[in-house]
Amino acid sequence: MESPTSPASRLDFYDFIGRMRRPAAADLFHSIRRSIRLSLRPHLLLALAPCPEWPCGSNSDLRFNYCSFLVSLSQGEPNAEEDGGRVQTFFAEMETAIRDHPLWARATNQEIDHALEGLEKYIMTKLFDKTFASSAEDVRTDIEISEKIGLLQHFVRPHHLDIPKILHNEAAWLLAVKELQKINSFKSPREKLICIMSCCQVINNLLLNVSMSNDRTLSGADDFLPILIYITIKANPPQLHSNLKFIQLFRRETKLISEVEYYLTNLISAKMFIVNVNGRSLSMEESVFQAHMESARFGNHISVSGTSTSSQGLGTSTTGLNQESGDTEGICN
Numbered sequence: 001m002e003s004p005t006s007p008a009s010r011l012d013f014y015d016f017i018g019r020m021r022r023p024a025a026a027d028l029f030h031s032i033r034r035s036i037r038l039s040l041r042p043h044l045l046l047a048l049a050p051c052p053e054w055p056c057g058s059n060s061d062l063r064f065n066y067c068s069f070l071v072s073l074s075q076g077e078p079n080a081e082e083d084g085g086r087v088q089t090f091f092a093e094m095e096t097a098i099r100d101h102p103l104w105a106r107a108t109n110q111e112i113d114h115a116l117e118g119l120e121k122y123i124m125t126k127l128f129d130k131t132f133a134s135s136a137e138d139v140r141t142d143i144e145i146s147e148k149i150g151l152l153q154h155f156v157r158p159h160h161l162d163i164p165k166i167l168h169n170e171a172a173w174l175l176a177v178k179e180l181q182k183i184n185s186f187k188s189p190r191e192k193l194i195c196i197m198s199c200c201q202v203i204n205n206l207l208l209n210v211s212m213s214n215d216r217t218l219s220g221a222d223d224f225l226p227i228l229i230y231i232t233i234k235a236n237p238p239q240l241h242s243n244l245k246f247i248q249l250f251r252r253e254t255k256l257i258s259e260v261e262y263y264l265t266n267l268i269s270a271k272m273f274i275v276n277v278n279g280r281s282l283s284m285e286e287s288v289f290q291a292h293m294e295s296a297r298f299g300n301h302i303s304v305s306g307t308s309t310s311s312q313g314l315g316t317s318t319t320g321l322n323q324e325s326g327d328t329e330g331i332c333n
Helices: 007-020 023-039 042-047 080-100 109-131 136-152 170-185 189-213 221-235 240-250 258-276 286-305
Strands: none
Touching: 080 109, 080 240, 109 189, 109 240, 136 221, 136 240, 136 258, 136 286, 170 189, 170 221, 189 221, 189 240, 189 258, 221 258, 240 258
């Protein structure tokens, strides 16, 4: 899958901006403005603040006039699910408007899709601060998951997840970790999703290569998901819960299909595994699991209160991605 920073990704956005600045796009602009007013709640309308791409002036009716977006100064309480539904309705209406507009009369389906990608990126980048981790509960969940992963990093090894040795590939795992850790570098749902896709495709390629070189049939999710769980623990991606929720709510629904849906669903499953993990999940006695967790808490406390530094995620956990505990029933230090 392409990188979020690839020329093709940038083209989607800038081609859309370029077309919308043409005088012929005036009626479409008014249609978008009307749909925004009807679809979005006041606190989201307020977030669509000035954008230098569409300056105010005598020709403001012929372009995206950012001043027109400040239609209300009312504030509303965040409601992610409601906002997600309204944004999805807005995107669906805009797809119809763009397809029917003369500017795209001879456009291919790919060109129309590029326009819709550009629209999604513009809208969701502007709304990011109002829609990402928008509730105290989301913030709390992100912290809890990150802290739990930080503890699991101390002792979880591939064999705890029943990952066969034939699939141990430190180089591939490290690449997957790095791809997943990029997720907070971007603000649009599509770009965040690309980070997930890139991570998952590294894992999938590993499975394919092992399958071909060893004449072994791999059993899909039974082999894929344990590796993804392990990668997620090693990466400790920032704000995992909020990133997944943001993608689910604000990525255009028509794009969450097929391979994309499969990989996203697997990462959601990996998150839920981590949230609910216990001794049985890791093939160990519950008392041993709790001892591991307590030892990890103690280790983190010493690290934070002492002179040594502790960095979250990859920095603390990749000293031997493939390292295994010599005694699965003992305390790993």
